Amino acid sequence: MKRTIRKSKLNKAVFILLIISILLNIFFVGSWASNNARKQEYFIYNLNQKLYELNLAINKQKENHWQDPQVLINQIEKIRVVIVDSVITNNFASSVLNNGEKEMLRRIYNFLEPLPKTDLFEVEEWDEADTEYIIRIGKVLSLSNYTINSFPKQNWNTIVKQWEQLDKSLAIEFNQ
16 A cells, blocks of 8 residues: 555656646746847847938938038948857857858948948048949849838748848849
């Protein structure tokens, strides 16, 4: 009789541990999914949004006959910083990117590299060649749906597709 009581208590203990284990696994999977969503939001608001803003700034500067190219330099610098932080220095959000996406963002960064830069103490000069180059960048951004009229639903799959389109369009535009 003692043996069946011990077996019964052991079965209850195993059952309780199994339930606790399942609940913990559900919690950890939920936490991981939530964390991944936050990392994806980082790219939505810190990179993709900046690409839209760059195209808007390019169009605004065209209308103003390139009177204030510093606006473009600042916008380009914001994009560069996000790409460097996420691809080169591997910030908290970079784990959501696969190797192909990281390489694609590196190529996009390389297309922005020839444009003037700014730092705390110095701003590079903007010249006619930069204007011609940024017009081409604006054309490619528009072809990749980074326009005010084509603002798609912001989810991870559409963003990655936009990056792919941007990457391909830049390679075609600049013959690379």
